[in-house]
Amino acid sequence: MAAKFLKQEDLPAFLAHLAKSARVIAPVKTDGLVQFEPWTPEKQVELEVLLAKQSPKEWVFPQTEKYLEFKYGKVMPEGSGEAVADASENAAESVPQPTVEVEVRNEAPAQVIFGLRPCDARGFTQMDQVFGGYGGFYFDPFYNARRAATTLLVVACAEPRSTCFCTAVGGCPAGREGADAIFIPVEGGFVVETLTEKGESTAAFSGLTEASEAQKAQAADMEAQAIGKVGAPFTLEGLRDHLHDNIDDPRWRDLCMRCISCGTCTYVCPSCYCFSINDELVESTGERYRVWDNCFNPIYTEETSGHNPRAEKFKRFRNRFSHKFWYYPDKYDSLLCSGCGRCIMHCPTRIDIREVLRVMGTAPETAFSQASRPTEAKAAAPTQAEGKEA
Amino acid sequence: MSRQDHIREFAAKALSEGRVDYFIGWKQGYNSSEMVPAFVKDPAQVDELVWNPLCHHNLVTFVKRNMPDPAGAKIGLCVKGCDSRTLVALLQEQLVDKEKLYVVGVPCDGIIDRRKLEKQFKAEIIDVAFPDKGQVVVTTAKGETKEFAQDEVLLESCKRCRYPNPLYADDTAGPLVEEPDREQAPDFSDLAEYENLSDEDKQAFLERVYSTCIRCFACIHVCPVCVCWDRCVNRSRQPEWVEQKVDTKENLFFQMIHMFHVAGRCPSCGACDRACPVEIPLYLLHRKMNKEIYDMFRFEPGVKLDEKPVFQVFDLNDPFGD
Numbered sequence: 001m002a003a004k005f006l007k008q009e010d011l012p013a014f015l016a017h018l019a020k021s022a023r024v025i026a027p028v029k030t031d032g033l034v035q036f037e038p039w040t041p042e043k044q045v046e047l048e049v050l051l052a053k054q055s056p057k058e059w060v061f062p063q064t065e066k067y068l069e070f071k072y073g074k075v076m077p078e079g080s081g082e083a084v085a086d087a088s089e090n091a092a093e094s095v096p097q098p099t100v101e102v103e104v105r106n107e108a109p110a111q112v113i114f115g116l117r118p119c120d121a122r123g124f125t126q127m128d129q130v131f132g133g134y135g136g137f138y139f140d141p142f143y144n145a146r147r148a149a150t151t152l153l154v155v156a157c158a159e160p161r162s163t164c165f166c167t168a169v170g171g172c173p174a175g176r177e178g179a180d181a182i183f184i185p186v187e188g189g190f191v192v193e194t195l196t197e198k199g200e201s202t203a204a205f206s207g208l209t210e211a212s213e214a215q216k217a218q219a220a221d222m223e224a225q226a227i228g229k230v231g232a233p234f235t236l237e238g239l240r241d242h243l244h245d246n247i248d249d250p251r252w253r254d255l256c257m258r259c260i261s262c263g264t265c266t267y268v269c270p271s272c273y274c275f276s277i278n279d280e281l282v283e284s285t286g287e288r289y290r291v292w293d294n295c296f297n298p299i300y301t302e303e304t305s306g307h308n309p310r311a312e313k314f315k316r317f318r319n320r321f322s323h324k325f326w327y328y329p330d331k332y333d334s335l336l337c338s339g340c341g342r343c344i345m346h347c348p349t350r351i352d353i354r355e356v357l358r359v360m361g362t363a364p365e366t367a368f369s370q371a372s373r374p375t376e377a378k379a380a381a382p383t384q385a386e387g388k389e390a
Numbered sequence: 391m392s393r394q395d396h397i398r399e400f401a402a403k404a405l406s407e408g409r410v411d412y413f414i415g416w417k418q419g420y421n422s423s424e425m426v427p428a429f430v431k432d433p434a435q436v437d438e439l440v441w442n443p444l445c446h447h448n449l450v451t452f453v454k455r456n457m458p459d460p461a462g463a464k465i466g467l468c469v470k471g472c473d474s475r476t477l478v479a480l481l482q483e484q485l486v487d488k489e490k491l492y493v494v495g496v497p498c499d500g501i502i503d504r505r506k507l508e509k510q511f512k513a514e515i516i517d518v519a520f521p522d523k524g525q526v527v528v529t530t531a532k533g534e535t536k537e538f539a540q541d542e543v544l545l546e547s548c549k550r551c552r553y554p555n556p557l558y559a560d561d562t563a564g565p566l567v568e569e570p571d572r573e574q575a576p577d578f579s580d581l582a583e584y585e586n587l588s589d590e591d592k593q594a595f596l597e598r599v600y601s602t603c604i605r606c607f608a609c610i611h612v613c614p615v616c617v618c619w620d621r622c623v624n625r626s627r628q629p630e631w632v633e634q635k636v637d638t639k640e641n642l643f644f645q646m647i648h649m650f651h652v653a654g655r656c657p658s659c660g661a662c663d664r665a666c667p668v669e670i671p672l673y674l675l676h677r678k679m680n681k682e683i684y685d686m687f688r689f690e691p692g693v694k695l696d697e698k699p700v701f702q703v704f705d706l707n708d709p710f711g712d
Contacts, residue, residue, distance in 0.1 A: 048512045064636045161514045257429040262608035264667045278634045298620030348665035350419040350426045
């Protein structure tokens with residue numbers, strides 16, 4: 001594939017070119033905080049800070065998404081006259097019938113996300129499984145409309161952070177998965193490779209030149225070096241089975257001790273996708289929207305009966321990792337983690353997913369000696385008791 | 391003997407004597423610039439406990455309702471001066487059982503605002519060292535090194551601290567630090583900038599800073615005196631006091647509820663502010679509430695064990711306010 005070159009100083013012109021035909025979303029710094037936001041010419045794209053606080057997930061799967069508007073009314077049965085607005089009519093032979101008008105909202109403007117990282121793009125491909133009808137499951141028209149209207153222009157990572165672990169989950173600091181084009185930083189600019197038709201047409205910018213052999217070699221070199229900078233903190237081999245076999249393992253309780261059960265890790269995650277649905281009704285007019293929810297929310301699994309199968313913190317904690325590395329892969333043939341490390345960086349108590357997987361990815365007797373941990377047996381007792389009740 | 395050594399010794403003793411089931415202190419996180427809460431069960435593991443000016447976590451969070459595991463566990467924990475005030479606030483309301491706790495007080499010279507350090511660099515911070523008292527040396531992944539005076543990079547809450555020594559403790563890790571002059575009224579001059587804004591500008595400021603809220607609820611979960619947990623009004627669906635929708639108005643409303651619910655119990659320890667992943671200056675409003683309460687009632691939250699929280703007392707002589 002022919003690689004192109006974009007000069008660093010031409011980046012604003014390139015973004016302006018993109019903005020002619022689509023909304024451009026890029027990492028920009030506001031009040032010291034780097035977030036993906038709609039780009040305008042006065043905003044400078046921030047690529048030196050490796051990861052924006054949150055992944056660009058929000059722009060395809062918004063945190064709050066109104067998708068229905070509805071209005072209740074009353075209509076008189078046929079032959080008895082006009083529709084009436086209030087319910088005060090109560091004649092026996094002409095009882096008004098309730099009606100509801102529903103309007104679906106599904107807005108999916110064309111957009112280009114520039115400056116996301118390979119892990120962010122991979123987060124989208126992982127979420128695609130659950131919203132895209134994989135394995136005969138539900139096809140979500142809202143997510144897919146936005147996804148189809150979105151082009152992902154990925155910037156490769158020359159300097160991964162110490163919290164990055166993309167290579168441990170099958171990714172790469174210059175990974176192409178999910179990307180429509182990849183921009184590899186080299187001296188004075190980027191080597192640009194288009195990977196899909198969408199990427200080809202989006203990146204058709206007159207300011208691009210053919211990349212020289214030296215620039216291509218530099219890009220390949222950067223890629224190789226970046227891979228070497230990402231650690232291999234745990235192994236996927238056997239992990240799924242260990243998570244399955246360790247479900248009642250007391251080590252879960254130890255690992256989650258410092259968890260405060262907030263939702264930060266899930267909301268900064270590029271692939272966590274849980275949401276809840278709400279209706280807001282004011283008099284007879286309402287809207288239905290979905291908002292992100294998370295498995296650490298104490299009422300996330302609470303049933304109408306009052307029973308909560310995950311009432312204790314350790315069960316919610318265990319779920320997040322088991323979901324990403326055990327039951328999601330079982331169901332959708334894909335991991336649900338791309339190794340960006342945002343959950344480690346932003347957790348209020350810096351819980352380290354790598355440590356959790358390293359510990360829980362081993363059989364109990366090899367990780368810690370049970371005998372050396374006298375209180376563990378005590379902690380294990382309630383789990384077994386609950387198991388019996390269930 | 392350093393404070394860290396004292397902490398380890400107290401922890402080892404309490405664990406081996408069976409006085410506690412586990413001991414909560416601080417340890418190093420994923421690198422030497424991050425300290426995290428440590429839960430030690432085995433006296434042989436006390437060497438992982440550390441004490442340095444990065445130990446910002448208020449460990450009282452882990453003794454509040456629903457946190458101890460197993461429920462009713464006997465817990466040892468370290469508290470700094472500000473942390474001890476949140477513990478006193480819980481004890482005043484009998485929300486924790488004193489008999490189940492073993493408290494090691496840690497006199498404190500001030501905690502570093504790691505976010506302030508982060509803003510100084512684009513690269514990742516991988517080490518923060520303290521070669522001499524009051525000296526902070528920061529190293530980044532790119533090999534840059536920069537030195538700061540500890541006083542320059544303190545948390546806002548530490549700059550005007552009135553209680554650097556713990557107000558409640560069973561044992562104290564080393565000598566007390568010098569007490570500030572408490573004859574003087576608390577210094578709230580840091581609020582002047584906010585207070586001097588016009589009403590419109592205040593509104594605009596709050597809307598701007600709260601617009602980034604993602605409703606992860608880290609602020610309320612980490613808050614040691616916020617104890618409703620799974621019964622929080624912000625999560626209630628029926629009735630739906632606060633919309634689940636994430637927008638500036640609802641975010642602000644939710645934070646106002648938090649502020650009023652902890653008023654008179656919150657000593658503005660700043661745990662919420664530090665936990666917020668999107669860096670909302672939550673500390674500001676809680677501190678403002680502290681000032682209002684002081685000005686009206688001459689009350690400082692979490693100071694005296696036998697005192698009742700100000701909003702649990704009805705006094706005919708209470709002022710009406712403006």
